[in-house]
Amino acid sequence: MTQSPFSPGVAAGRxxxxxxxxxxxxxxxxxxxxxxxxxxxxxxxxHDAPCITACPTDIDIPLFIRQIATGTPDxxxxxxxxxxxxxxxxxxxxxxxxxxxxxxxxxxAEGKPVKIGELQRYATDxxxxxxxxxFSRAAVTGKTVAVVGAGPAGLSCAHRLAxxxxxxxxxxARAKAGGLNEYGIAAYxxxxxxxxxxxxxxxxxxxxxxxxxxALGVDVTLxxxxxxxxxxxxxMGLSGVxxxxxxxxxxxxxxxxxxxxxxxxxxxxLGTLPVGRDVVVIGGGMTAxxxxxxxxxxxxxxxxxxxxxxxxxxxxxxxxxxxxxxxGVRIMTNVVPKALYGNGAVQEIEFEYVTDDMTGTGETIRxxxxxxxxxxxxxxxxxGLPDLExxxxxxxxxxxxxxxxxxxxxxxxxxxxxLTVTAVAEGRDAAMDIHASLIG
Numbered sequence: 164m165t166q167s168p169f170s171p172g173v174a175a176g177r178x179x180x181x182x183x184x185x186x187x188x189x190x191x192x193x194x195x196x197x198x199x200x201x202x203x204x205x206x207x208x209x210h211d212a213p214c215i216t217a218c219p220t221d222i223d224i225p226l227f228i229r230q231i232a233t234g235t236p237d238x239x240x241x242x243x244x245x246x247x248x249x250x251x252x253x254x255x256x257x258x259x260x261x262x263x264x265x266x267x268x269x270x271x272a273e274g275k276p277v278k279i280g281e282l283q284r285y286a287t288d289x290x291x292x293x294x295x296x297x298f299s300r301a302a303v304t305g306k307t308v309a310v311v312g313a314g315p316a317g318l319s320c321a322h323r324l325a326x327x328x329x330x331x332x333x334x335x336a337r338a339k340a341g342g343l344n345e346y347g348i349a350a351y352x353x354x355x356x357x358x359x360x361x362x363x364x365x366x367x368x369x370x371x372x373x374x375x376x377x378a379l380g381v382d383v384t385l386x387x388x389x390x391x392x393x394x395x396x397x398x399m400g401l402s403g404v405x406x407x408x409x410x411x412x413x414x415x416x417x418x419x420x421x422x423x424x425x426x427x428x429x430x431x432x433l434g435t436l437p438v439g440r441d442v443v444v445i446g447g448g449m450t451a452x453x454x455x456x457x458x459x460x461x462x463x464x465x466x467x468x469x470x471x472x473x474x475x476x477x478x479x480x481x482x483x484x485x486x487x488x489x490x491g492v493r494i495m496t497n498v499v500p501k502a503l504y505g506n507g508a509v510q511e512i513e514f515e516y517v518t519d520d521m522t523g524t525g526e527t528i529r530x531x532x533x534x535x536x537x538x539x540x541x542x543x544x545x546x547g548l549p550d551l552e553x554x555x556x557x558x559x560x561x562x563x564x565x566x567x568x569x570x571x572x573x574x575x576x577x578x579x580x581x582l583t584v585t586a587v588a589e590g591r592d593a594a595m596d597i598h599a600s601l602i603g
Contacts, residue, residue, distance in 0.1 A: 240286040258482070309331075312398035441533050459491050
């Protein structure tokens with residue numbers, strides 16, 4: 164029987180191939196050369212540009228936009244990549260509307276900022292598509308560094324260290340490098356294999372060895388790495404997922420949003436991916452929005468995103484919230500799950516309304532749900548780690564941990580904001596501190 168959005172239960176093949184292709188096409192099509200020149204011409208090239216201050220990687224934004232405007236996009240790309248080696252990915256997934264573009268003088272004056280993110284993508288894509296890597300290694304130092312985690316923080320750290328002449332081995336538990344860029348971001352933000360293409364391009368620097376299928380605490384230990392390498396950087400992200408501790412939370416049809424997204428990202432045929440007719444995503448961050456929107460794009464009839472606080476408290480940006488709403492996702496706020504009902508598999512979920520201070524009102528609501536996706540936060544998992552702070556590795560300065568010779572950055576470390584661009588900055592800065600420590 165052919166499935167459709169109206170078919171009950173969790174089923175694959177709810178749409179035809181053309182619909183899948185259209186639904187998961189590029190969210191923001193690239194600028195063409197003329198569009199890039201027009202967009203660049205709107206920049207005031209401010210001397211004390213607030214957009215630079217708002218960028219976690221401190222890219223000289225007016226400079227790279229001027230380079231685009233003068234017809235040298237490859238020079239613009241080098242300006243970007245010298246500060247953010249994953250500038251291509253960040254141009255696609257960074258919440259520019261709450262960072263550099265929000266700080267843009269044009270935004271303040273007109274409510275229409277310069278298209279900084281799209282211009283950054285234009286420049287970095289122009290260079291990467293030619294297969295050009297604008298950096299080269301310094302003389303080999305003879306020093307070796309272990310990097311745990313091939314996500315944005317780890318790869319940023321590895322690239323900068325390799326560029327400075329050190330030999331780097333990157334250990335990662337998964338079969339592919341990229342971390343959340345490969346496994347955890349909505350497919351419509353990075354279509355056509357961009358995440359892996361960027362990794363392959365980054366590795367052109369040389370001096371970096373990837374060792375897949377190696378998880379810290381399982382296949383390698385921190386003590387082992389310390390004994391074998393001159394320095395260690397921990398950038399393995401957060402592999403644990405918080406549990407949904409309510410009655411019926413273990414029923415069939417309940418799973419983690421991160422696994423749902425990872426399976427979608429690794430699928431070669433979206434038509435084989437099962438999705439519920441009535442999907443409920445619990446959470447208010449980017450992962451929750453990505454899971455909710457992609458459920459809808461896979462053919463779910465009804466998708467509800469349920470968050471315990473108001474929309475103004477959601478970690479997902481206003482742009483992402485509006486994107487979800489535009490795709491037909493219903494956003495419920497000030498609700499907490501109380502119980503899941505069904506005979507073996509989930510069929511309904513009950514919520515209680517709560518006030519802004521999380522006090523229950525006693526009023527409840529039940530809605531149909533044949534698939535429930537948990538997006539209620541991730542946690543650090545592992546033994547033998549440096550000292551922790553609020554469940555993450557405690558760091559000072561440029562990622563120094565409580566253990567001599569060990570640095571950390573990205574989502575697994577304290578002080579970050581769980582953004583790709585921040586992870587890249589932390590990996591880069593830790594690499595510079597490691598280099599200073601090794602060279603003296």
